[in-house]
Amino acid sequence: MDLQSDLESRPVFVTGADGFVGSHLVDKLVELGADVHAFVRATSSGELNNIRQHSEEITVHRGDLRDKHSVDQALQSLKGHSDTLVFHLGAQAHVGESWDRPYETVDTNIKGTLNLLQSIVDLDLDIAKFDTAGTSEEYGNVKEEMVEKHEFDENDRVLLSERSPVNPTSVYATSKLAADFLTMNYYDAYGLPTVTTRMFNNYGPRQNPRYITGTIITQALERDIVELGNLTPKRDMCYVSDGVRGHLHVALEGTPGEQYVYGYGKNISMQEWTDTILEVGSEHGYWDLPEIVQDDERFRPGDSDVEELLVGYEKLHEETGWEPNVSWRDGIEQTIDWYANNRDAWYGRVDWR
Known part of the structure; x- marks a missing residue:
């Protein structure tokens, strides 16, 4: 697939464009010459954190997914185009925060998705593909009564695919599953060319340091202990540039009405992930090996x-x-x-000080 020829001058609308994955997607789209429309949450300062370097090359729409009027206003700019791609990455995306801010999580992730889909219908936009970014958290833990519905690999580990049962165990996961279903509802009812994607645990530069990888790295850069929660869970960790390519492949070649899941294809316990991060950082001279401490309050x-x-x-x-x-x-x-060379971008956002 030739991404350059598929995307050059093509209108692309990205929600959550100034966030972690969204900003990396914008980077790639700008590099490929797309006509990027970035929907970012309006703030009093109007400051862009991650895509300000592209401010002269893209169209920035400031609004709020929960406010349908601002969504309508932003999408108006796509009138008259039939080849627009929409990447819906805007969300309250932190599992822990979804327990502290459940109403905001539901409002943003469910109502926000509904507003976006309904606005496309109301404005009668002719789009080429609409990609809603889901999450691996939607699968949750395997219920005993559903074991026979799951697939297993040669080591008898549960292998999660588009066919696997879902069992969300957090407000965040439930809200994202609802957004997935809404996206498919609008394919079934209105023929919108929608797809849903479930990325497995992206990590990389610019991620909020409250996520596990950033939490480990920022603590190791600043002190000689790393305080973490439960280290027994296993996650399939996928680097952000691979995640971005996944979105682009699905949007350009995926079948409307279908779901696509992807990640690294291997998983690792959070204990081993922590050990690996600390080893790599030590090997490259970022720190001496810090002590790992588990804190029950972080579970x-x-x-x-x-x-x-x-x-x-x-x-x-x-x-x-x-x-x-x-x-x-x-x-x-x-x-x-990135964390070592961009302290100003994360120092005030950590939750371990």
């Missing part, structure tokens, strides 16, 4: 933690050729380097 509430996530991305690979390119150690090194 998720009750039984809401997901024990293990591992993706089978065969469908996306077979239909588009996508596969991850960045190894864990290479991705970790690039991520550490």
Whole structure:
């Protein structure tokens, strides 16, 4: 697939464009010459954190997904185009925060998705593809009564695919699952060319340091202990540039009405992930090996933690050729380097001080 020829001068609308994955997607779209429309949450300062370097090359729309009027106003600019791609990445995306701010999470992730879809219908926009970004958290833990519905790999580990049962265990996961269903509802009812994607645990530069990878790195850069919560869960960690390519492949080659899941294709316990990050950082001279301390207050509430996530991305690979390119150690090194050289971008956002 020639991304350049598929995207050059093509209108692309991105929600959450100034966020972690959204900003990396904007980087790639600008590089490929797309006509980028970035929908960012309006603030009193109007400051862009991650895409300000592109402010002269893109069209910025400031609004709020929860406010349909501002969504309508932004989407008006797509009138008259029939080849527009819409990437819906805007969300309250932190699992822990979804327990502290459940109403905002539901409003943003469910009502925000509904507003976006309904606005496209109300404005009678002719779009080429609408991609809603879901999450691996929607799968949750395997229920005993649903074991026979799951697939397993050669090591008897649950392999999660588009066919796997879902069992969300947090407000965040439930809200994202609802957004997925809404996206499919609008395909069924109105024929909107929608797809849903579930990325497995993206990490990389610019991620909020409250997520596990940034939490480990920022503590290691600043002090000689790293305080963490539950280290037994296993996650399928996928570097952000691979995640962005996944979105582009699905949007350009995916089948409307279908779901696509993808990640690294291997998982790792959070203990091993922590150890690997600290080893890589030590090898490259960022720190001496800090002590790892578990803090019960950092555990998720009750039984809401997901024990293990591992993706089978065969469908996306077979239909588009996508596969991850960045190894864990290479991705970790690039991520550490960004945090080490951009302290101003994260220092006031950590939750461990």
